[in-house]
Amino acid sequence: MAALRNALLGYLRVEARLIGSTNSSQLLMRHLSSSPKGSFLDKSEVTDRVISVVKNCQKVDPSKVVPNAHFQNDLGLDSLDTVEVVMALEEEFGFEIPDNEADKISSVNVAVDFIASHPQAK
Numbered sequence: 001m002a003a004l005r006n007a008l009l010g011y012l013r014v015e016a017r018l019i020g021s022t023n024s025s026q027l028l029m030r031h032l033s034s035s036p037k038g039s040f041l042d043k044s045e046v047t048d049r050v051i052s053v054v055k056n057c058q059k060v061d062p063s064k065v066v067p068n069a070h071f072q073n074d075l076g077l078d079s080l081d082t083v084e085v086v087m088a089l090e091e092e093f094g095f096e097i098p099d100n101e102a103d104k105i106s107s108v109n110v111a112v113d114f115i116a117s118h119p120q121a122k
Contacts, residue, residue: 041093046116050108053088057081070107082106095120 047067055062060075071077071085086102093115097105105111115121 040119041116041121043112043116046093046121047108047112049092050089050111050115053092054085054108057085057088065108067108067112072106074107085111089115093118094122 051065051067054060054069054071054075055065057077059077059081064075066074069075071082077085082105083102086097086105089105089111090097095118097114101114105114
């Protein structure tokens, strides 16, 4: 318990020093943006990576993969294919997508929105 308290106090001291400095807002923003916890990926980067993952699926015609492509209606994927896409996205972005959320991912845009708003996406 004491170690946790000391670690927390040490972190708060760093934050307090940043806030008290002359360029406090710039330093604080730099500090927070360099912190891996709570940071989110850039949406355009996520879009590019999601499109790349979907294009690499065997049953997908890469020329049909666009940001608003629906997995079933536009790309002809069935539910099993969609599960494979979601699993490939999990591998690409380094986190597990819960089943209840995975069931909602039916298009490139939905996948991008979900991943770009997820703090564990890498």
